[in-house]
Structure formats: C-alpha cells, structure tokens
Amino acid sequence: MIWSKPSSLSRWHDDRWLAPPLALLAAVAALILLLVLAFLLSEAWPVVNGDGWWRFFSNEGWYPLEGRFGLLPMLWASLAAAFGAVLLAAPLGLAGAIFTRFYAPPFIVKPFRIVLALLAGIPSVVYGLWGLTVLVPLIARWQPPGASLFTAILILALMILPTVALTSASALNSVPRSLLHGAAALGLIRTGIVLGVAVPAARGAILGGILLATARALGETMAVLMVAGNVVQNPTGLFEPVRVLTANIALEMSYATGVHRAGLFASGLMLTLLVLALAWLAARIVRRTHYA
Amino acid sequence: MPSHAMDRAFTCAIWSAAVLVTSAFLWLLGDLVWHGMAHLSWSFLVSEPMNAGRSGGIAPILVSTLLILAVALAAAVPLGLGAAAWLAEYTRRDGALGQAVRLSLDVLAGVPSIIFGLFGNVFFSVFLGLGFSMLSGGLTLACMILPIFIRTCEAGLSAVSDDWRHGAAALGMTRAAALWHILLPAAASAIVAGLMLGIGRATAETAALIFTSGYVDRMPESLSDSGRALAVHIYDLSMNVTGGDGAAYASALVLIVLIVAINTGALALSDRWWTRRIATS
Numbered sequence: 001m002i003w004s005k006p007s008s009l010s011r012w013h014d015d016r017w018l019a020p021p022l023a024l025l026a027a028v029a030a031l032i033l034l035l036v037l038a039f040l041l042s043e044a045w046p047v048v049n050g051d052g053w054w055r056f057f058s059n060e061g062w063y064p065l066e067g068r069f070g071l072l073p074m075l076w077a078s079l080a081a082a083f084g085a086v087l088l089a090a091p092l093g094l095a096g097a098i099f100t101r102f103y104a105p106p107f108i109v110k111p112f113r114i115v116l117a118l119l120a121g122i123p124s125v126v127y128g129l130w131g132l133t134v135l136v137p138l139i140a141r142w143q144p145p146g147a148s149l150f151t152a153i154l155i156l157a158l159m160i161l162p163t164v165a166l167t168s169a170s171a172l173n174s175v176p177r178s179l180l181h182g183a184a185a186l187g188l189i190r191t192g193i194v195l196g197v198a199v200p201a202a203r204g205a206i207l208g209g210i211l212l213a214t215a216r217a218l219g220e221t222m223a224v225l226m227v228a229g230n231v232v233q234n235p236t237g238l239f240e241p242v243r244v245l246t247a248n249i250a251l252e253m254s255y256a257t258g259v260h261r262a263g264l265f266a267s268g269l270m271l272t273l274l275v276l277a278l279a280w281l282a283a284r285i286v287r288r289t290h291y292a
Numbered sequence: 293m294p295s296h297a298m299d300r301a302f303t304c305a306i307w308s309a310a311v312l313v314t315s316a317f318l319w320l321l322g323d324l325v326w327h328g329m330a331h332l333s334w335s336f337l338v339s340e341p342m343n344a345g346r347s348g349g350i351a352p353i354l355v356s357t358l359l360i361l362a363v364a365l366a367a368a369v370p371l372g373l374g375a376a377a378w379l380a381e382y383t384r385r386d387g388a389l390g391q392a393v394r395l396s397l398d399v400l401a402g403v404p405s406i407i408f409g410l411f412g413n414v415f416f417s418v419f420l421g422l423g424f425s426m427l428s429g430g431l432t433l434a435c436m437i438l439p440i441f442i443r444t445c446e447a448g449l450s451a452v453s454d455d456w457r458h459g460a461a462a463l464g465m466t467r468a469a470a471l472w473h474i475l476l477p478a479a480a481s482a483i484v485a486g487l488m489l490g491i492g493r494a495t496a497e498t499a500a501l502i503f504t505s506g507y508v509d510r511m512p513e514s515l516s517d518s519g520r521a522l523a524v525h526i527y528d529l530s531m532n533v534t535g536g537d538g539a540a541y542a543s544a545l546v547l548i549v550l551i552v553a554i555n556t557g558a559l560a561l562s563d564r565w566w567t568r569r570i571a572t573s
Contacts, residue, residue, distance in 0.1 A: 025374030095309030123496030219404025
C-alpha cells in the first residue's frame with residue numbers, strides 16, 4: 001500500500017514532486033483576495049474615476065440615477081447600528097465569559113457553552129425572521145413603526161454576543177493560574193480577582209474579540225435588512241427606520257445598472273476597507289498582548 | 293462590610309447576564325420550534341412550493357441547497373487541503389511566501405458576505421459566463437469558506453508531532469506518502485472541524501447567494517440552472533410574500549436541523565473512515 005519506491009536514499013528520489021502542484025493550489029487560494037478587490041475596483045471605476053471618492057460624502061442624498069451619491073446617512077446608520085450592538089453585546093458577552101470561567105457550577109458550564117455555540121451557529125436570516133415577526137411587532141406596540149435602528153441593534157447584539165463571549169472566555173482561560181493563585185493568596189475576594197487581576201491581564205485579547213465582533217456587525221446584511229426599516233435617512237432617533245450600507249447593496253443590486261451599479265460597488269469597496277481596517281486593528285491588539 | 297456587599301452585587305450581575313443570554317436563546321428557539329412545527333409535515337418536505345411558497349413545500353429548494361453545498365465543498369476541499377498541506381509541510385513556517393499566503397487568507401476571512409455576493413456576481417456569473425446558477429453560487433461560497441478551512445487544516449497539520457515525520461522518513465516513505473498515510477489522518481479532527489465550520493457558514497449564507505444562484509424555486513435539472521437556497525427562501529418568504537411566515541418558520545427549522553445533522557454526520561463518518569485507514573495502513 002505504501003509507495004515508498006524509490007526510497008529517499010535513491011539518487012533520483014522524486015520526493016518533492018508534490019510541492020509545485022500544492023504551491024499552485026496555495027497561490028490560487030491567496031489570489032482570491034486580489035481577485036475580489038480588483039473586480040470590485042474595476043466595477044466601481046466609473047464612479048470613482050469621475051468626481052472621485054469625495055462625492056460619496058459631499059453629495060446630498062442617495063439618488064444614484066441623478067448622479068447624487070451621498071452615502072453619509074447610510075454610513076452613519078451602519079456605524080450607529082454596529083456601535084449600539086457592541087455597547088450591548090460587549091458587557092453581556094464579557095459577563096458570560098466570566099460566568100463560565102469563575103462563577104458557573106461545573107454542571108452548568110457545558111450547557112451554557114452549547115447555548116453560546118448554537119447562538120453563533122444560527123443563520124443570520126433566521127435572526128432576521130425572528131426579529132421581523134417577533135421583535136418588530138412587539139416594539140411597534142410601544143414605539144411605532146417598530147422596524148428601526150433599535151430593533152437592528154437588538155438583533156445584531158444577539159448575533160455578535162457569542163463572538164465576544166467565546167473570545168473573552170478563551171482569553172480568560174489563558175491567564176496564568178499563578179496570577180490568580182497569587183491574588184487569592186493576597187486575600188482578594190472573588191470580585192477583586194476577576195476585575196482586578198484576570199480581566200486586566202486578558203484585556204488585549206478581550207478588546208480584540210470586541211473589535212472582531214464590531215467588524216462582523218458592520219458587515220452583517222440580512223438580519224439588519226429585515227428589521228431596520230430601510231429608509232435612507234440620518235439616524236436621528238433610536239426608533240427611526242434606517243438603511244445600512246450592506247442592506248442598500250442587497251436591496252438595489254437586483255435592478256441597478258450603469259452608474260448606479262458602479263456606485264453600489266464603490267460603497268461595497270468602502271465597507272470592505274472599513275471592516276478590514278477594524279480586523280487589522282483587532283489582530284494587532286491581540287498579537288501585542290502579553291500575559292505577565 | 294462594603295466589600296462583601298460589592299462581591300454579592302457583582303455575583304448577582306454576572307448571574308443575571310448569564311440568565312438573560314440563556315433566556316433570549318430559549319425565547320428564539322421556542323418561537324422557532326413552536327411556529328415551525330405548526331407548519332412542518334412530511335408533505336412540506338417532499339412537495340413543490342405553490343402560491344409563491346405560502347403553501348406547498350420545499351423539495352426543490354432542499355435539493356438546490358444541497359447541490360450548492362456540494363459544489364462549494366467539491367471546490368473548496370481539494371483546494372483547501374492542498375494549500376494547507378503546502379503551508380504546513382512544504383514551506384518554511386516563517387518563509388515570506390507562506391506568510392503572504394496566510395495574510396491574504398486572513399484578510400479574505402474578514403470580508404463581509406455581501407461583498408462575496410458582489411464579487412461572485414461579477415466574476416462567476418458575468419465574467420466567466422456562468423450566469424445565475426448553482427455553479428456560480430457554490431463557487432462563491434467556496435471562496436468564502438476557503439480561508440477558515442485552510443487555516444484550521446494548517447493548524448491541525450502543524451500540531452502533529454515531528455516524531456511522526458521522522459518516523460516516516462526513517463521507514464523510507466516519501467513525503468507524499470507520509471502526508472497521505474500519516475499526517476492527514478493524524479490531523480483528521482482539525483480537518484473535520486474546519487469542514488464543519490465551512491458547512492455551517494455555507495448553509496447559513498443568504499447575502500452571497502442572492503446575486504449568484506438566484507431565486508428560481510423550480511426543481512433544478514442541472515448545475516447551470518438557477519436554484520434557490522433554503523436561506524434565500526426564508527428571506528424571500530418573510531420579506532416579499534405576505535402570509536409566508538408559517539412556511540418561513542418551518543423552513544428555518546429545517547435549515548437548522550439540516551446544519552446540525554450535516555455536522556453530526558460528518559463527525560461520525562470521518563471518525564470511522566480515518567480510524568480505519570490509520571489502523572490498517
């Protein structure tokens with residue numbers, strides 16, 4: 001079964017024949033990113049080339065057919081939804097991580113982790129469906145119309161919570177035991193050990209996880225599209241309907257042509273760069289973390 | 293004793309956060325099962341959708357979903373395993389080329405799914421002329437799941453002890469034989485983990501498929517037909533079809549059961565297959 005002829009001792013051993021094809025596969029995988037960016041840029045070129053990037057910020061309103069490409073209301077909506085979601089999910093997720101590491105009785109740890117894993121695995125369109133049919137009517141009874149920035153924040157928070165909780169839990173787990181034992185030996189109570197020693201020691205990785213979750217919230221499409229109301233306007237209140245950048249692409253791609261289509265690709269490119277910058281920052285922060 | 297009061301308050305806060313998260317999950321799951329079971333039946337699974345999906349079933353949509361997934365895996369698994377093997381076994385760990393490939397993959401992993409949809413539409417549907425088809429959809433998903441699959445497989449291969457490589461070399465095995473007979477089976481659990489992450493993401497995906505595999509809900513006849521994935525079906529039912537909520541919930545329940553079933557199946561299958569191979573060879 002084992003084709004070991006010619007052996008590695010023979011003079012013409014063809015031991016590395018597999019290397020070039022494998023390298024080719026790796027190169028193909030690595031080229032996908034360049035391909036994505038190149039095709040986005042080439043499709044966005046008609047708009048970018050004309051008046052340049054600045055028109056996305058200086059134009060008033062999003063009327064692509066009249067050549068007005070004001071993206072700012074949607075950009076603000078995207079940022080507000082992501083920021084609000086992180087504001088909710090970060091403390092809850094961190095608390096969940098602290099719970100599994102320090103507070104939960106052993107028989108609860110595993111079920112709680114399964115809950116987090118399942119929350120992470122539920123498709124975003126299912127979150128959207130639930131938000132649309134359960135949360136929106138509920139909020140509409142209190143603050144009509146219901147489909148609003150607030151609902152988007154709630155759904156997004158639920159979606160990114162497992163990311164924060166799971167990354168924070170693994171960060172807390174890699175805090176050296178000796179630190180915790182030392183704190184306990186100094187007579188610190190449990191709150192002091194957690195808030196004074198464990199969380200500060202793991203703060204880099206925790207922050208990295210939160211940034212990753214922010215990037216996910218910014219890039220999320222379906223769930224936000226289904227619950228946010230999709231009116232293009234500056235987010236002035238929590239209960240106003242808004243349209244985020246990703247939802248705009250999903251809604252208009254099906255009928256956009258010409259310059260309109262180019263505008264959508266340009267907004268996609270901008271969103272990608274924003275998300276990648278966040279992910280890069282997250283990776284940098286995590287890499288710089290030392291547990292000492 | 294102020295510090296003890298603080299301790300108690302903090303304990304309370306942590307516990308209530310955990311309870312809040314769990315109850316939100318149970319609320320969501322309860323609604324899914326409750327509304328889903330009300331509309332779910334055997335005939336729902338095996339009949340064609342009628343009246344824009346309000347009645348009838350999801351048979352062609354299930355078939356399309358599985359076909360799109362099959363295309364994605366058929367493209368991503370060989371490509372991913374090859375790339376991971378090169379990264380872990382055929383290049384130095386800190387070599388410039390390897391690092392460039394890793395960086396490119398990590399960046400690709402952060403790209404939002406709607407962007408993959410745009411890319412898939414331009415590249416596969418228009419540039420390569422595949423049109424709105426399950427082929428374009430599946431290949432788009434392959435691009436999307438590739439980074440995480442490669443990095444998980446690479447981590448699994450790198451974690452195999454060097455003793456195994458030395459042992460294989462001492463027995464006169466070629467590197468290719470060692471890779472196939474020893475290193476890949478030894479890294480099986482990581483490979484399956486990467487596969488499951490990929491399947492989970494691919495099956496759940498909507499945004500990347502709307503502009504690549506399309507909306508058509510007839511039974512597909514070939515891979516170059518447009519086919520509606522289950523997630524797209526749920527989106528369409530809840531957003532564009534009034535009175536489609538019941539069918540949407542039933543489809544959502546089917547989707548989640550499908551993801552869990554595929555994951556469990558992959559795990560069980562690979563366990564048996566890999567253990568047999570490493571035991572007999």
